[in-house]
Amino acid sequence: MGASIAIERVSKSFGGIRAVDDCSFRVEKGSITGLIGPNGAGKTTLFNTIAGVFRPEAGRIRLDDRDITGLAPERLFDLGLVRTFQIPHEFSAMTVLENLAVVPGGQTGESLVQSWFAWGRIRREEADVRRRAEDVLDFLNLSHVRDALAGELSGGQKKLLELGRAMMSGASTVLLDEPGAGVNRTLLAKLCADIQRLNRAHGYTFCIIEHDMDLIAELCDPVVVMAHGSVLTQGQMADIRKDPAVIEAYFGGAADRGAGA
Amino acid sequence: MADLATFLAYPVSLLTIGGIYAVMCLGLNVQWGFTGLFNAGIAGFFAVGAYTSAILTTPAHPDYLGGFALPVPVGLVAAMLTSGVVAVFIGWLTLTLRSDYLAIATIGIAEILRLIVKNEDWLTNGPRGIPGIPRPFEGLSPFQNNLAFLLLVLAIVAVIYVAMQRGLNSPWGRVMRAIRENELSARAAGKNIMARRLEAFVLGSMIMGLGGALMAHSIRFIGPEATEPLLVTFLVWVMLIAGGSGNNRGAILGPMLIWAIWSLTELVTRQLPSDWALRSAYIRVFLIGLALQIILQRFSRGILAERPPEPVPLDDADREGPGKGGSVG
Numbered sequence: 323m324g325a326s327i328a329i330e331r332v333s334k335s336f337g338g339i340r341a342v343d344d345c346s347f348r349v350e351k352g353s354i355t356g357l358i359g360p361n362g363a364g365k366t367t368l369f370n371t372i373a374g375v376f377r378p379e380a381g382r383i384r385l386d387d388r389d390i391t392g393l394a395p396e397r398l399f400d401l402g403l404v405r406t407f408q409i410p411h412e413f414s415a416m417t418v419l420e421n422l423a424v425v426p427g428g429q430t431g432e433s434l435v436q437s438w439f440a441w442g443r444i445r446r447e448e449a450d451v452r453r454r455a456e457d458v459l460d461f462l463n464l465s466h467v468r469d470a471l472a473g474e475l476s477g478g479q480k481k482l483l484e485l486g487r488a489m490m491s492g493a494s495t496v497l498l499d500e501p502g503a504g505v506n507r508t509l510l511a512k513l514c515a516d517i518q519r520l521n522r523a524h525g526y527t528f529c530i531i532e533h534d535m536d537l538i539a540e541l542c543d544p545v546v547v548m549a550h551g552s553v554l555t556q557g558q559m560a561d562i563r564k565d566p567a568v569i570e571a572y573f574g575g576a577a578d579r580g581a582g583a
Numbered sequence: 584m585a586d587l588a589t590f591l592a593y594p595v596s597l598l599t600i601g602g603i604y605a606v607m608c609l610g611l612n613v614q615w616g617f618t619g620l621f622n623a624g625i626a627g628f629f630a631v632g633a634y635t636s637a638i639l640t641t642p643a644h645p646d647y648l649g650g651f652a653l654p655v656p657v658g659l660v661a662a663m664l665t666s667g668v669v670a671v672f673i674g675w676l677t678l679t680l681r682s683d684y685l686a687i688a689t690i691g692i693a694e695i696l697r698l699i700v701k702n703e704d705w706l707t708n709g710p711r712g713i714p715g716i717p718r719p720f721e722g723l724s725p726f727q728n729n730l731a732f733l734l735l736v737l738a739i740v741a742v743i744y745v746a747m748q749r750g751l752n753s754p755w756g757r758v759m760r761a762i763r764e765n766e767l768s769a770r771a772a773g774k775n776i777m778a779r780r781l782e783a784f785v786l787g788s789m790i791m792g793l794g795g796a797l798m799a800h801s802i803r804f805i806g807p808e809a810t811e812p813l814l815v816t817f818l819v820w821v822m823l824i825a826g827g828s829g830n831n832r833g834a835i836l837g838p839m840l841i842w843a844i845w846s847l848t849e850l851v852t853r854q855l856p857s858d859w860a861l862r863s864a865y866i867r868v869f870l871i872g873l874a875l876q877i878i879l880q881r882f883s884r885g886i887l888a889e890r891p892p893e894p895v896p897l898d899d900a901d902r903e904g905p906g907k908g909g910s911v912g
Contacts, residue, residue, distance in 0.1 A: 399773030413764035417891045424761045425772045431754035448895040
């Protein structure tokens with residue numbers, strides 16, 4: 323089951339610029355919460371702060387009732403919170419299959435000494451991990467590039483691999499940073515369907531940064547709008563589309579283009 | 584037999600030293616090839632290993648610490664342990680640094696270790712060095728002894744190769760390579776990269792320390808000149824890059840090849856008149872650089888490039904095994 327994320331008055335600056343400024347909202351347990359806003363609104367910085375890359379100067383972040391402010395990414399992974407990256411962070415000189423197989427935690431063969439002596443057990447676990455990875459590859463339509471090096475994939479395929487690593491993690495609270503950018507429409511529809519399936523059938527909690535307003539409208543309830551580092555408004559997409567403050571934040575024409583995309 | 588011994592003496596010595604360099608390359612391969620740690624202080628760990636084993640295995644001497652006269656295997660194990668302990672401290676201090684800064688820090692620390700070796704007379708006999716370092720199999724004739732020592736070195740190379748190859752082909756190697764490829768992503772996948780980097784640094788340094796100890800026993804003498812970065816750090820790096828970093832076979836082929844070039848050019852330059860011979864040392868370094876250039880022009884990732892391990896086949900795996908493939912909530 324996923325968990326709720328509470329962001330309470332979080333601030334994070336770089337030099338003189340307040341990227342995230344006294345920002346508060348909640349991602350309810352079991353929701354698919356959308357996070358939108360113009361470029362530079364602080365969405366990715368907020369993600370990085372939740373995910374333990376940055377430590378906030380002020381404010382607290384809670385996962386259910388547990389204070390996770392400033393916890394390292396690997397600790398958050400153990401607590402069942404993972405994230406994907408806006409710009410793909412693949413393991414370039416490793417195969418696509420390896421990129422997925424490396425993710426599951428607590429593998430026996432991750433110990434060097436076990437790799438010398440526990441061959442049978444490692445082989446069984448490896449077969450198991452590989453089966454899970456093959457399922458993810460099938461789902462993402464990446465099976466044909468299974469043995470290619472991840473660095474040789476196209477931009478869109480790398481985005482899918484990002485999602486694939488999150489799917490391999492077993493975590494049920496997932497931060498997705500622009501999962502749709504660079505992914506073709508057919509696959510995007512499939513991706514939407516699966517996010518919904520993971521959410522409804524398995525209780526995953528998602529928080530999604532996305533610029534594709536159709537994708538946000540279809541998937542997300544509620545939607546949080548950020549501007550200048552803090553929350554401008556939140557609610558249902560239909561209401562947000564009409565909100566003059568949101569249109570203002572997107573600077574008129576940009577809002578139309580964004581809403582129509 | 585005597586003729587054969589004369590004939591084989593040179594190849595035996597060539598393979599022995601090449602094998603010792605292979606040990607050090609396998610150590611550097613764990614750090615750089617697998618995990619992406621730029622250790623430019625190989626000479627420091629070489630010195631720690633060499634002096635540890637020398638001090639522990641030599642007979643008593645009034646000028647410096649020693650006189651333990653312990654068996655050689657004890658010296659070799661102790662060399663690994665001391666190098667490991669030193670690596671824990673150095674790693675703890677430096678591994679938070681990014682790769683290029685790590686390189687600078689390790690150069691500095693290796694130089695400190697070398698200066699300690701050079702100046703702490705009570706410990707290391709200073710510039711005079713430690714002579715009379717014993718070898719195993721001392722009862723044999725000189726040629727048989729050389730041959731036996733070569734076999735010992737090759738056996739050690741084989742054991743390290745098998746151990747590292749198994750590690751590389753298992754999830755352990757996969758985690759290490761993932762850290763080398765992308766730290767941020769490896770952390771997001773739940774890997775404790777600091778602990779892993781320290782593990783690789785200490786393991787690699789222990790293997791380098793073993794290499795240092797073997798070198799001390801091989802030439803029966805260790806002095807500060809033997810720990811010159813040119814002879815150790817530079818050569819070991821060239822060997823690994825030429826052989827193919829990230830590939831354990833490359834980490835054995837590279838040192839054998841480069842040492843052969845280094846050593847055979849000495850045979851040639853020894854024939855030159857003395858004032859030429861003096862300058863020829865620099866020509867050898869130049870030749871090594873040239874060889875590296877030629878190799879990297881032809882094989883950009885080393886002669887034996889890194890290859891991802893074959894995925895485990897699904898059909899012969901135990902299908903009834905419960906789904907405990909590490910799914911952690």
